[in-house]
Amino acid sequence: MEITTAMVKTLRERTNAGIMECKRALEEADGDLAKAAELLRQKELSKAAKKSDRVAAQGVIDAYIHSNGRYGALVELNCETDFVARTDAFRALVHDLALHIVAKNPTYISPEDISAEVMGALRETFQAEATEDGRQKPADIMEKILSGKLDKYYTDTVLLRQTFVRDEERTIQELLTEAIATLGENIVIRRFARFELGEG
Amino acid sequence: MEITTAMVKTLRERTNAGIMECKRALEEADGDLAKAAELLRQKELSKAAKKSDRVAAQGVIDAYIHSNGRYGALVELNCETDFVARTDAFRALVHDLALHIVAKNPTYISPEDISAEVMGALRETFQAEATEDGRQKPADIMEKILSGKLDKYYTDTVLLRQTFVRDEERTIQELLTEAIATLGENIVIRRFARFELGEG
Numbered sequence: 001m002e003i004t005t006a007m008v009k010t011l012r013e014r015t016n017a018g019i020m021e022c023k024r025a026l027e028e029a030d031g032d033l034a035k036a037a038e039l040l041r042q043k044e045l046s047k048a049a050k051k052s053d054r055v056a057a058q059g060v061i062d063a064y065i066h067s068n069g070r071y072g073a074l075v076e077l078n079c080e081t082d083f084v085a086r087t088d089a090f091r092a093l094v095h096d097l098a099l100h101i102v103a104k105n106p107t108y109i110s111p112e113d114i115s116a117e118v119m120g121a122l123r124e125t126f127q128a129e130a131t132e133d134g135r136q137k138p139a140d141i142m143e144k145i146l147s148g149k150l151d152k153y154y155t156d157t158v159l160l161r162q163t164f165v166r167d168e169e170r171t172i173q174e175l176l177t178e179a180i181a182t183l184g185e186n187i188v189i190r191r192f193a194r195f196e197l198g199e200g
Numbered sequence: 201m202e203i204t205t206a207m208v209k210t211l212r213e214r215t216n217a218g219i220m221e222c223k224r225a226l227e228e229a230d231g232d233l234a235k236a237a238e239l240l241r242q243k244e245l246s247k248a249a250k251k252s253d254r255v256a257a258q259g260v261i262d263a264y265i266h267s268n269g270r271y272g273a274l275v276e277l278n279c280e281t282d283f284v285a286r287t288d289a290f291r292a293l294v295h296d297l298a299l300h301i302v303a304k305n306p307t308y309i310s311p312e313d314i315s316a317e318v319m320g321a322l323r324e325t326f327q328a329e330a331t332e333d334g335r336q337k338p339a340d341i342m343e344k345i346l347s348g349k350l351d352k353y354y355t356d357t358v359l360l361r362q363t364f365v366r367d368e369e370r371t372i373q374e375l376l377t378e379a380i381a382t383l384g385e386n387i388v389i390r391r392f393a394r395f396e397l398g399e400g
Contacts, residue, residue, distance in 0.1 A: 063263030193393035
């Protein structure tokens, strides 16, 4: 199938990718626009993954205060350059993260932040819950149950695994990966603090 | 000396105290307005000190972001009732505290927050500094030097001992005590977090 200039233009408008990238994606997708857009998205995400080793020491600190001062969060979001830190997209992202943290009250940023002690205690709790009914289960079933319970725990307490409060279709990790793809730099949630009135 | 209604009125306008309180203060000060105002201020401060045992679990969480997102602070200020928490004076105070924390970077809220280990290490450092010149000092002089160094350390690192960034004549402790006197409730800085870009 011939790739016309009009097709390239449409794909560019939809994805913001470069002319040659769009042309190549359309050729690979044999002229299917939706397929080409998905190919570009996958390519962007894999580029984003490669960026995740780069040093991110610039960025923005932002806060969100809710409910007349009953809840508040402070968050530091890092990127690689001051240039990206100044963009509206980056500033919107850090503000969304502060709002999300107030709303969804995460305990950790990533699963790696959970200490070995807590992980041990969790496994014990989940194991006890899984054998509560007194029935013997094969090891592989047991492992599936435990991993399901752990996934649920991550979704509740780990910021990167939580679904975004303003769009429950995406996790915070996905939100970040998309921002890395769009802004072209590694982006890292460095730390956060969250206060709730009277809990201190 | 006779206390006239006009004198009571003037003192009330200056201090916001009640009619009978003003009358008594003027009698005690023998009609001297400045002295009477100072008496009322002392009385208010001693009332404030008495309030400092009362439970403060209401309040406000506020944040301050500085220098385009390079610095940020989150602070929880507690009082006794939601009524006081909603006043402009209380909200101005918590905002001033967030601004102060960004500017003066305290480590602790009060000297009691410094761990025994840190205190021990501090004493050792100060002792080493004080004997650096190799000259023997009497125990009482030595104690004075150490206590001077500790005071300096408090002023640098302890929020309540720092001078207020917007009025270097007053410490944060004095600022709080005055707010307790004015607002009539115990007021407590419960906790704070302070982020500086790239330090995390």
